[in-house]
Amino acid sequence: MAHDTRRRGVSSAGQERRQALVEAAFHRLGEKGFEGLRLREVAADVGVDHSTIHHYFATKQDLIEAVVGFVTRQFWSSTPTVGTPADRLRGHLDVLAQRIVDEPGLHAVLRELDLRATRDPAIRAVIADHEHGWRRSLADVFSEGILSGAWAPELSVDAAVELVIAAAKGASLGPESSAEVLGLLRVLMTGPPAVDRQ
Amino acid sequence: MAHDTRRRGVSSAGQERRQALVEAAFHRLGEKGFEGLRLREVAADVGVDHSTIHHYFATKQDLIEAVVGFVTRQFWSSTPTVGTPADRLRGHLDVLAQRIVDEPGLHAVLRELDLRATRDPAIRAVIADHEHGWRRSLADVFSEGILSGAWAPELSVDAAVELVIAAAKGASLGPESSAEVLGLLRVLMTGPPAVDRQ
Amino acid sequence: MAHDTRRRGVSSAGQERRQALVEAAFHRLGEKGFEGLRLREVAADVGVDHSTIHHYFATKQDLIEAVVGFVTRQFWSSTPTVGTPADRLRGHLDVLAQRIVDEPGLHAVLRELDLRATRDPAIRAVIADHEHGWRRSLADVFSEGILSGAWAPELSVDAAVELVIAAAKGASLGPESSAEVLGLLRVLMTGPPAVDRQ
Amino acid sequence: MAHDTRRRGVSSAGQERRQALVEAAFHRLGEKGFEGLRLREVAADVGVDHSTIHHYFATKQDLIEAVVGFVTRQFWSSTPTVGTPADRLRGHLDVLAQRIVDEPGLHAVLRELDLRATRDPAIRAVIADHEHGWRRSLADVFSEGILSGAWAPELSVDAAVELVIAAAKGASLGPESSAEVLGLLRVLMTGPPAVDRQ
DNA sequence: GATGAATGAGCGTTCATTCAT
DNA sequence: TATGAATGAACGCTCATTCAT
Numbered sequence: 007m008a009h010d011t012r013r014r015g016v017s018s019a020g021q022e023r024r025q026a027l028v029e030a031a032f033h034r035l036g037e038k039g040f041e042g043l044r045l046r047e048v049a050a051d052v053g054v055d056h057s058t059i060h061h062y063f064a065t066k067q068d069l070i071e072a073v074v075g076f077v078t079r080q081f082w083s084s085t086p087t088v089g090t091p092a093d094r095l096r097g098h099l100d101v102l103a104q105r106i107v108d109e110p111g112l113h114a115v116l117r118e119l120d121l122r123a124t125r126d127p128a129i130r131a132v133i134a135d136h137e138h139g140w141r142r143s144l145a146d147v148f149s150e151g152i153l154s155g156a157w158a159p160e161l162s163v164d165a166a167v168e169l170v171i172a173a174a175k176g177a178s179l180g181p182e183s184s185a186e187v188l189g190l191l192r193v194l195m196t197g198p199p200a201v202d203r204q
Numbered sequence: 205m206a207h208d209t210r211r212r213g214v215s216s217a218g219q220e221r222r223q224a225l226v227e228a229a230f231h232r233l234g235e236k237g238f239e240g241l242r243l244r245e246v247a248a249d250v251g252v253d254h255s256t257i258h259h260y261f262a263t264k265q266d267l268i269e270a271v272v273g274f275v276t277r278q279f280w281s282s283t284p285t286v287g288t289p290a291d292r293l294r295g296h297l298d299v300l301a302q303r304i305v306d307e308p309g310l311h312a313v314l315r316e317l318d319l320r321a322t323r324d325p326a327i328r329a330v331i332a333d334h335e336h337g338w339r340r341s342l343a344d345v346f347s348e349g350i351l352s353g354a355w356a357p358e359l360s361v362d363a364a365v366e367l368v369i370a371a372a373k374g375a376s377l378g379p380e381s382s383a384e385v386l387g388l389l390r391v392l393m394t395g396p397p398a399v400d401r402q
Numbered sequence: 403m404a405h406d407t408r409r410r411g412v413s414s415a416g417q418e419r420r421q422a423l424v425e426a427a428f429h430r431l432g433e434k435g436f437e438g439l440r441l442r443e444v445a446a447d448v449g450v451d452h453s454t455i456h457h458y459f460a461t462k463q464d465l466i467e468a469v470v471g472f473v474t475r476q477f478w479s480s481t482p483t484v485g486t487p488a489d490r491l492r493g494h495l496d497v498l499a500q501r502i503v504d505e506p507g508l509h510a511v512l513r514e515l516d517l518r519a520t521r522d523p524a525i526r527a528v529i530a531d532h533e534h535g536w537r538r539s540l541a542d543v544f545s546e547g548i549l550s551g552a553w554a555p556e557l558s559v560d561a562a563v564e565l566v567i568a569a570a571k572g573a574s575l576g577p578e579s580s581a582e583v584l585g586l587l588r589v590l591m592t593g594p595p596a597v598d599r600q
Numbered sequence: 601m602a603h604d605t606r607r608r609g610v611s612s613a614g615q616e617r618r619q620a621l622v623e624a625a626f627h628r629l630g631e632k633g634f635e636g637l638r639l640r641e642v643a644a645d646v647g648v649d650h651s652t653i654h655h656y657f658a659t660k661q662d663l664i665e666a667v668v669g670f671v672t673r674q675f676w677s678s679t680p681t682v683g684t685p686a687d688r689l690r691g692h693l694d695v696l697a698q699r700i701v702d703e704p705g706l707h708a709v710l711r712e713l714d715l716r717a718t719r720d721p722a723i724r725a726v727i728a729d730h731e732h733g734w735r736r737s738l739a740d741v742f743s744e745g746i747l748s749g750a751w752a753p754e755l756s757v758d759a760a761v762e763l764v765i766a767a768a769k770g771a772s773l774g775p776e777s778s779a780e781v782l783g784l785l786r787v788l789m790t791g792p793p794a795v796d797r798q
Numbered sequence: 799g800a801t802g803a804a805t806g807a808g809c810g811t812t813c814a815t816t817c818a819t
Numbered sequence: 820t821a822t823g824a825a826t827g828a829a830c831g832c833t834c835a836t837t838c839a840t
Contacts, residue, residue: 121377190360660813
């Protein structure tokens with residue numbers, strides 16, 4: 007305890023500034039995208055000289071990776087752990103929709119990172135790790151739901167997982183309709199059938 | 205002859221070069237993203253001096269807008285016009301999946317443009333126009349399907365339209381699973397129920 | 403002929419500017435050394451924007467290497483090809499002394515390059531090539547002089563070559579006494595003995 | 601005890617660190633030259649924070665001047681004080697050759713300083729002072745040798761002094777042949793004639 | 799229409815230096 | 820004495836753009 011607070015005390019000012027830089031970079035990334043991200047602007051947002059950034063991050067890439075960590079840490083998409091599988095999926099989709107509405111900037115950055123990940127191995131690794139947790143948590147829900155009879159055995163767990171993720175990502179590109187998009191998906195996957203067979 | 209006069213008739217060689225520049229820019233955009241798009245590289249790909257680009261496009265932005273037009277023209281996502289509404293939706297989802305698999309680069313650029321559109325009014329306008337056609341065509345399918353009893357009257361046409369679009373966009377971020385994602389959505393929306401009610 | 407001048411005509415302005423940049427860099431190198439060589443100053447000396455340098459030289463190192471070529475091309479230290487070996491050595495040492503007096507800046511840069519060559523392979527290669535010609539030309543003089551009896555067979559050609567080169571380089575560090583240094587070396591190597599035996 | 605009080609007596613640990621910084625700077629100077637000398641690297645070599653350097657040396661220039669003093673103090677090139685003048689010259693040249701072979705780094709730094717001295721008055725003063733001792737000591741040898749008949753009266757003492765210095769400096773630029781260079785100079789100046797007259 | 803030369807604003811980064819602790 | 824935080828001037832380099840030919 008004691009040494010924890012002492013250690014924090016020593017460099018807390020520096021750590022706060024570091025965090026402030028990460029958050030400023032995060033906001034700039036959301037506003038301007040990777041092609042418009044400028045260290046001088048990030049520094050100005052925090053109120054320091056731009057060279058001060060290099061006191062905390064050796065390179066721009068290092069700052070970007072810190073932003074990636076910050077973003078994925080914030081958006082930790084686990085499913086609820088109690089209730090029936092269908093309830094847990096409903097809960098997850100509701101939380102997802104709520105978050106997209108509440109923090110559209112966060113999700114805009116996440117989409118930016120998805121794209122960047124295709125050409126940046128360092129970002130790809132962090133994103134893959136982050137999504138791995140999301141995928142596993144969803145896979146658990148669907149697997150259990152199949153065992154408990156909530157879903158037909160023919161349901162491909164993989165496809166179900168990927169559909170939820172794809173819908174969430176797609177929905178985040180248009181936050182204003184994300185609630186109804188994920189709401190409809192919830193009905194389709196867990197509710198009374200929205201379609202008659204024909 | 206005929207195709208020579210398609211575009212103003214004069215200077216077809218110039219039109220071809222213009223088109224070559226647009227396509228080169230399109231490919232570079234897919235590979236490097238907006239933050240890695242360089243006029244010099246585009247020019248080099250086509251085999252002209254980089255300053256020659258400015259004879260065809262006054263500014264970089266003009267070239268980008270030409271790329272946007274090129275991309276949206278290529279990806280014209282109408283639904284089939286024959287068959288039952290459910291058949292037409294199935295056909296549309298199948299075509300979507302097929303295209304994402306066949307042209308992942310095209311869809312990567314489309315996602316890039318979605319993001320860029322949030323901060324670039326010129327791109328936003330073109331994208332909005334393009335998606336308006338897509339939305340209307342999907343809305344027709346669902347509206348008719350509700351009238352014909354294929355879907356319950358409670359189905360929100362808007363939500364259904366947006367879910368298809370969101371799923372398609374999300375799926376294009378992971379082309380390797382796009383077929384199963386859109387396949388499952390097809391089942392959920394038109395096929396035998398994948399869920400038991402509970 | 404015709405196409406030689408035509409070719410020159412096309413880019414002569416550019417080539418002149420390129421050469422002007424090399425010469426400006428050469429002068430700055432002599433005045434400020436490698437640690438004080440600034441592209442902006444070189445550009446200012448020539449009267450162009452500093453970014454223009456990169457039109458001719460991709461990197462600072464490329465400009466430096468052009469300077470090395472310029473310097474070694476200027477200082478091409480062949481020995482005279484007529485006369486007795488001793489006469490040719492005398493002539494060489496006289497020319498050397500004269501050049502050091504006439505162009506102290508050139509030799510200051512040559513010494514700068516000697517030092518830099520120890521850590522820069524590209525410079526090392528050019529310098530080595532340049533000195534190889536110098537060494538061979540001196541070696542010929544001494545070899546022939548030994549055959550003709552001008553020097554005793556015991557004389558090490560290698561040592562004699564290196565002594566001339568070392569004395570010339572050392573003398574160039576103090577141009578004001580270079581004439582008497584190389585004059586004395588001339589006497590010691592070709593003239594009446596400056597020392598009595600004891 | 602005695603050596604503790606050699607330097608002011610107080611804070612011998614501080615004096616040791618100061619000396620360590622000077623030596624680290626000396627080594628970095630030999631490896632990277634003036635254009636590659638970085639205070640941060642010097643500090644890292646010694647294991648202190650880079651800002652700590654400024655407690656010992658107000659500016660980088662101060663540290664450099666301390667290095668110059670350190671180098672010239674190490675290389676104190678007096679001639680032997682016993683024996684005939686020719687013997688003393690022989691001894692001096694032998695020691696010179698030996699030192700260049702033994703400590704090539706030291707002499708590389710000395711050449712670096714020669715060059716820097718042309719544009720840095722502070723360094724120039726220290727170097728001039730150092731070489732003044734060297735010159736006087738050599739001048740004594742040659743003056744006495746002329747008086748004793750070892751050298752002809754026509755020999756210019758000045759030229760002889762400068763030739764030795766020039767040869768030594770030039771030889772240090774190529775340490776691998778410095779022994780034969782200075783060996784040959786020894787023969788030419790004190791030994792049996794290397795040349796037949798013609 | 800096409801080129802090469804040139805520009806200039808601006809980039810990420812470096813590094814000696816200062817200062818509060 | 821020693822540190823880490825912060826500075827700011829300056830660096831090499833980039834790149835869209837302009838212009839004369």
